[in-house]
Amino acid sequence: MNRRFHKMHGLGNDFVVVDAREDGFAFDAAGARAVADRRTGVGCDQLIVVGPATGADVSMRIWNADGSEVEACGNATRCVAALVGRDCTIDTPGGLLRATLTGEGVAVDMGAPRFGWNEIPLAYAMDTAAMPVGWGPLETPFAVNVGNPHVVFFVDDVEAVPLDELGRGIETDPLFPERINVNIAQVIDRRTIRSRTWERGVGLTRACGTGACAVAVAAIARRLADGPVTIHLPGGPLAIDWTPGGSILMTGPATHVFTGELDAELLRA
Structure with missing residues (x-):
């Protein structure tokens, strides 16, 4: 069956956002690449799936255009909060984020930065404040x-x-x-x-x-x-x-462009 999606962007960093809070939906790397393709798919930098969560209002999973799954995306976090339509907590693979709707768009508490070489991670120990490379x-x-x-x-x-x-x-x-x-x-x-x-x-x-x-x-x-x-x-x-x-506080816009449907054949590509 076809799947409804929202095309959104934060300052031109664009997303296909699938709302799966009511009925679960799974993507794999091949499906993400097919949707993200700007010639034969919808076209986007990242594919975002919003789902239910335990201990948060919603969850967010993120696939890059090459099909790789990643931990966090700041612009997408603002778009998810805008789609939810209220202040919310968002469970991501990179940690729990808190988003607040403001007159300037959406403010997100991105959590505290980590600086350890093994937290980046790097292949071996070095000074991360001034890497000798x-x-x-x-x-x-x-x-x-x-x-x-x-x-x-x-x-x-x-x-x-x-x-x-x-x-x-x-x-x-x-x-x-x-x-x-x-x-x-x-x-x-x-x-x-x-x-x-x-x-x-x-x-x-x-x-x-x-x-x-x-x-x-x-x-x-x-x-x-x-x-x-x-x-x-x-x-x-x-x-x-x-x-x-x-913690880091990020504030910026989130824009809804249009709503459409993903063809079931595309998702099987």
């Missing part, structure tokens, strides 16, 4: 897990970095056994940062919510910025606030 012009990244793993490189000009050429090699480097999301960041002033993200399993993206969180945490930890910080992504701005030792 580099790829071409990108050197000495900051590594952090904000529900999923990220590295952040601070650069003079984010537009001058060929992230489309460097991103995949960094993502799949053996140093990162679970692959890695790659962010480049340019500090404009202590409250403003420009950023671009290569998202694991997706590629270049117009916005990455967890990437914006990682950038803000890295900048504040390195004393390059003060919270709250506005992170300007290609798709628009996100507001990120974090105090060392506390």
Whole structure:
């Protein structure tokens, strides 16, 4: 049978969202790839399934466009809260998240960042605040897990970095056994940062919510910025606030584009 879905996005980071709270629905990697294909499917960066939960209002599972399942997605979390239509708790593989509807969109408590080399994880121990590694012009990244793993490189000009050429090699480097999301960041002033993200399993993206969180945490930890910080992504701005030792608060929009049906033949592709 066909399956109803919602097309949604957060600053251009787009999703196919299936609401399975009333009747369970399972995707596998092949089904996720078929739906995400922009030529023969619906097209999206991630496929999201919203389901029932124990100890939370709803659950959220996330598949990247390449069929890999991941722990967290900040932009998708805001979209799930907007779909639910009220303040809610969301159980994800990366932890329990709390979302609040605001006049600016949705605010999400993303939990506390993790900095241990084995929490990213890395293949071996090293200083995650200034990793002694580099790829071409990108050197000495900051590594952090904000529900999923990220590295952040601070650069003079984010537009001058060929992230489309460097991103995949960094993502799949053996140093990162679970692959890695790659962010480049340019500090404009202590409250403003420009950023671009290569998202694991997706590629270049117009916005990455967890990437914006990682950038803000890295900048504040390195004393390059003060919270709250506005992170300007290609798709628009996100507001990120974090105090060392506390949780990350992300605030931004969530947009519903249209509702449709997934053809049963597509799901069997």
